[in-house]
Amino acid sequence: MPLILVINPGSTSTKVAVFKDTVPLFTETLRHNTEELSKYKSIIDQFEFRTQAILNMLKEKGISLSEIDAIVGRGGLLKPIESGTYIVNEKMIEDLKKAERGEHASNLGGIIAYTLAKEHNIPAYIVDPVVVDELEDVARITGMPEIEKSSIFHALNQKAIARRLAADLHKKYEEVNLIIAHLGGGISVGAHKHGRVVDVNDALNGEGPFSPERAGGLPVLDLVKLCYSGKYTYQEMKKKLIGQGGIVAHLGTNDVREVYKKIEEGDKKAELVLEAMAYQTAKEIGAMAVVLKGHVDAVGITGGIAYNEDFVKRISERVKFIAPVYVYPGEDEMLALAQGAYRVLSGEEKAKMYS
Numbered sequence: 001m002p003l004i005l006v007i008n009p010g011s012t013s014t015k016v017a018v019f020k021d022t023v024p025l026f027t028e029t030l031r032h033n034t035e036e037l038s039k040y041k042s043i044i045d046q047f048e049f050r051t052q053a054i055l056n057m058l059k060e061k062g063i064s065l066s067e068i069d070a071i072v073g074r075g076g077l078l079k080p081i082e083s084g085t086y087i088v089n090e091k092m093i094e095d096l097k098k099a100e101r102g103e104h105a106s107n108l109g110g111i112i113a114y115t116l117a118k119e120h121n122i123p124a125y126i127v128d129p130v131v132v133d134e135l136e137d138v139a140r141i142t143g144m145p146e147i148e149k150s151s152i153f154h155a156l157n158q159k160a161i162a163r164r165l166a167a168d169l170h171k172k173y174e175e176v177n178l179i180i181a182h183l184g185g186g187i188s189v190g191a192h193k194h195g196r197v198v199d200v201n202d203a204l205n206g207e208g209p210f211s212p213e214r215a216g217g218l219p220v221l222d223l224v225k226l227c228y229s230g231k232y233t234y235q236e237m238k239k240k241l242i243g244q245g246g247i248v249a250h251l252g253t254n255d256v257r258e259v260y261k262k263i264e265e266g267d268k269k270a271e272l273v274l275e276a277m278a279y280q281t282a283k284e285i286g287a288m289a290v291v292l293k294g295h296v297d298a299v300g301i302t303g304g305i306a307y308n309e310d311f312v313k314r315i316s317e318r319v320k321f322i323a324p325v326y327v328y329p330g331e332d333e334m335l336a337l338a339q340g341a342y343r344v345l346s347g348e349e350k351a352k353m354y355s
């Protein structure tokens with residue numbers, strides 16, 4: 001019965017778990033506030049900090065790395081690839097370190113898994129990275145031929161929750177049309193058509209709703225003007241869009257629980273900004289209903305923010321005319337990662353090779 005270490009770096013957290021086969025021994029979430037993360041210039045600079053946090057957690061739980069049989073991490077911004085479990089190889093590490101497709105905490109999932117696994121001579125995997133690409137061609141075209149739309153989203157959790165929702169409908173994932181909204185540090189809304197995510201907002205690079213730390217879609221020419229205003233460097237502009245945008249920019253925190261505290265204390269601006277995030281998310285769900293030509297079996301709402309019933313209600317009341325709304329607070333990512341690694345370790349599936 002293999003012991004599997006699961007590492008899931010998100011933009012606002014590092015989640016760590018150890019599974020025996022596919023049974024969790026423990027799962028912990030280490031939350032990182034804006035102040036803690038703003039010390040680091042780039043995501044790769046967070047390597048030591050996040051690795052140490054994981055090692056401390058293992059020590060606290062009395063588990064030694066020498067007992068672990070395989071490590072699986074959340075996959076990052078690689079080339080667009082199909083869904084599945086991939087062995088972490090040198091080429092993948094090179095691409096994650098170069099970060100040519102962008103910087104996101106999930107880049108560290110593969111890198112940390114590989115580094116720790118190498119020291120202990122065990123395999124490292126990633127499963128359903130954020131670049132899983134099942135877009136229909138029509139969804140790729142933008143109005144500027146030089147710019148093609150990308151599929152960058154919470155693929156791991158969206159797929160896991162979509163399967164769970166299909167099961168709750170007593171159907172197979174491949175038989176239903178679903179819209180899944182993941183509400184995390186980033187927000188992604190995907191149209192799942194018979195088991196494929198045929199359209200989804202790029203949750204990293206400025207499409208769809210703003211989120212706790214992303215600016216989301218913006219009036220384009222105003223953005224161009226700001227870029228050329230001479231006020232900001234490229235790196236500063238990037239931070240304003242990814243990491244320091246959205247709720248952080250408006251309210252100075254990436255923690256939606258803090259926003260609710262402000263609202264309880266009578267902060268009207270906090271209430272309006274929060275309502276706007278729910279409004280934009282609902283609007284994106286509406287757009288995905290159009291992608292599916294109105295044939296929607298259910299809408300699923302998931303991610304950390306889905307723990308908050310008020311926020312879910314703000315979305316549901318706008319979208320419940322489309323299809324029944326199901327809520328899955330948090331995520332199924334840790335189990336999905338462990339299951340992906342286990343399918344390979346048990347010989348049920350062959351690991352895919354990234355090239």
Ligand SMILES: Nc1ncnc2c1ncn2[C@@H]1O[C@H](COP(=O)(O)OP(=O)(O)O)[C@@H](O)[C@H]1O
Nearest residue numbers: 010011012013184185255256303304305307308
């Ligand atoms: N109980 C809760 N109520 C409301 N928001 C929450 C709760 N727990 C976490 N969140 C919010 O969820 C967001 C993080 O979601 P999560 O899915 O864990 O994302 P990530 O993978 O980006 O770290 C943060 O803004 C956090 O404040």
Ligand SMILES: CCCC(=O)OP(=O)(O)O
Nearest residue numbers: 010011153154184185186
């Ligand atoms: C990079 C797309 C997935 C995403 O936004 O993840 P987080 O919510 O963990 O930042």
